[in-house]
Amino acid sequence: MNRGTGHSLVCGLEIHVELATRTKVLCACPNRFGAEPNTLACPVCAGLPGALPVLNAEAVRLAVLAGLALDCTIRSRSVMARKNYFYPDMPKGYQITQYEEPLCVDGSILLDDLPGGPRRVRIERAHLEEDAGKLLHDAFGTGTLVDLNRCGVPLLEIVGAPDLRTPEEARRMMEIVRDRLEACGVSDCRMEEGSLRADVNVSLLDEATGQFGTRVEIKNVNSFRAVERAVASEARRQERILGAGGRVVRETRLWDDGRGESRPMRRKETDDDYRYFPEPDLPALRIGPEEVEALRRRLPEFPAERRRRYRDEMGLLDADALLLCRPPAVARLFESACAAGASPRAAADFLRVEVFRHLNRAGLDPADVPFGGESLARLLAAVGAGRLAPVGARRVLERMFEDSGAAADPEGEAERQGLLIRSGxxxxxxxxxxxxxxxxxxxxxxxxxxxxxxxxxxxxxxxxxxxxxxxxxxxxxxxxxxxxxxxxxxxxxxxxxxxxxxxxxx
Ligand SMILES: [Zn+2]
Structure with missing residues (x-):
């Protein structure tokens, strides 16, 4: 992107995704969001002396599945490493991660839906690691407390190449990674709960000399919109500095979404030296080609392909196809309604207008819908045959959310409520x-x-x-x-x- 100053934007994302395992990556503590502080922690989580980690096989499987969803090569041997640094949310003084020999390498994704046409961007690597705890600042007036519940939650760190050229591309990359990982069920990808988060790296390329500028990292970017805004804001900031004859300082900044700007967090004069070394308590991780192929067969249809199919084969408007191709619970409801005989257009209309309205009003997630597409198909059949008016269907739908009997027999429910339109x-x-x-x-x-x-x-x-x-x-x-x-x-x-x-x- 030429921004009129002879510089163009160079951006790369580091995306962290929490894997949806039942237990943590190195111990048997439950992996669950939202529990009371420090109720999901054990000696391994707290890094007590003598506590030994055991690698969770399910976390490895989900990490491989995620790597495959991002078109990565899965390495048959990878190594867990210690990354040494002290921070109070990581009491053992090091993080167990992967360094020189990561699990997944050389992936890519196709960015579609961009004004300039689709573009492929590279993913350098994706490695398995443990999450840190959480610091709670000023929860009780003064001081800082630590919650270890998140310690040891399995994380996949996805390192994108600096291939992004606009803020929109950065947001799109984040969305596509979310779409793909959510579709294969490796994570719930809830940015608002921190299970998907990004650090963005931004620098400016001098177009005249081909020189790359100083790279600045921005942390705490917690929504798709924030990704786009943070990249745009940082590019503008660096342009202002260069335009005034200044020098961009190598640093890590913290994004403040409320203010729409970042502030300095720490300076970096040189690369951090974490003194990585192979984790002595864990053997090298080995995965055979059969296991990788078995996981590859588990890869689902991704939302981008599904959207095309809904539009081109099922005759939906593109806007409806986009709305229904994800999250998986919505796509499942739509497809099972069609499989049970509903017309795709009618099912799409009813989901978009009535079901989504009900979910929004009740503050429910699509995964909370307590009935299947067959129930929806029965309800729509009554409407299609003229036995139930749309406004009556809405009332039956409300009952279907509360009562499994109504969901099993929507027309019977309409009858009970006196909503059936009498024939003739x-x-x-x-x-x-x-x-x-x-x-x-x-x-x-x-x-x-x-x-x-x-x-x-x-x-x-x-x-x-x-x-x-x-x-x-x-x-x-x-x-x-x-x-x-x-x-x-x-x-x-x-x-x-x-x-x-x-x-x-x-
Ligand atoms: Zn634990």
């Missing part, structure tokens, strides 16, 4: 007659040509039907009844007459 419109005619009888003054007004009275009567009829009637069918029934015996002078049987009859004294 006979029931609607009865209803219209009742409403007309209850509001003689409005009928009088209508006969006098006051068309507003019809809207009033229709509103009363809709209320009476408690959402169990198709508004169009109910309006027709009302017109039919009002132009029948006792109501002849209303003379209103349809919109054409209605226009002609306006202002016509009865």
């Amino acid at each position: 419109g006979v029931g609607l005619d009865d209803l219209a007659r009742r409403v007309a009888a209850a509001h003689p003054a409005a009928c009088q007004d209508l006969r006098a040509g006051k068309e507003k009275a019809f809207s009033f009567l229709l509103g009363q009829a809709m209320r009476e039907a408690r959402g169990g009637a198709d508004p169009k069918a109910l309006a027709e029934a009302l017109r039919r009844v009002l132009s029948g015996p006792g109501h002849e002078s209303a003379g209103l049987t349809g919109p054409a007459e209605q226009a002609g009859g306006k202002g016509d004294p009865a």
Whole structure:
């Protein structure tokens, strides 16, 4: 990106993703978010002398699966290493990670959906490591406390090559990594809970000389939008410095999303020397080609391909295809509804409008939907056959979230609630007659040509039907009844007459 100063942006992401294992990577403590501080910690987590780590095989499998999802080569031998540094959230004084011999190398992903067309960017490596604990600053007025629950949560660190050229590309890379890892179930990828997070590295390339500028790292970038904003903000900051004849300092900065700017965290004059060495308590990690191939067969369809299939083979609008291709729970619901006979368009509309509205209002996650696509297909079949109005379907849907009986038999639930539309419109005619009888003054007004009275009567009829009637069918029934015996002078049987009859004294 030429930013008008003779410099172009060079950016690389380091993405950390917490793996969704049942237990931690080096001990048997549960791997769970949101527990009371220090309730999920043991001597290994706390780094007590003599505590010995045992590598979690499931964490290795998920890391390999993630590597395959990012088109990496999986190395048959990799080595766990100690990275020595002292920080209070890592009580043993070193982190168990991988250094010279990581598990996954030489991957890439295709960035699509960009104005300039798709572009492939490289992933240098992805390695397995343990997460650190968390410092809680000022939780009790003064001082800092430490929560060790996150110590030893399995992490995959994905190191992207400095191939990104715009802030949008950085955000897109983050999204695609999320899409792919979420699809294979290696992580819930919740940025708001920290299970997916990024550090961004930004420098400027001098286009005249081809010289790379000083690289600045920005930490604490916790949303897709923040990735894009942090990269853009850092590029502007470095341009300002260079434009004023200054020198960009090598440092690590902390992103403040509220202020939309970063602030210095620590300076780096040289590369950190962590004195890595092979972890003596863990043997080298070996993975055979059969095991890698077995995991490769577990790779699912990814959202980008799924979106294309929804659009090109199932006939969805691209916007709907995009909305339904992820997260996996949404795609599953949509596909199982279609497999049970729902039309893809109708299922997409209903999910987008009714199901998502309900989820938003109830603060639920798509994974919390308590029924399957078959239930949805049954509900949509009743709507499609004209036995249930859309507004009635909404009420049945609400029950389906609370009651498994309603979810198993949506039409039965509609029946119980009196929402089924009676065939032949006979029931609607009865209803219209009742409403007309209850509001003689409005009928009088209508006969006098006051068309507003019809809207009033229709509103009363809709209320009476408690959402169990198709508004169009109910309006027709009302017109039919009002132009029948006792109501002849209303003379209103349809919109054409209605226009002609306006202002016509009865
Ligand atoms: Zn533990």
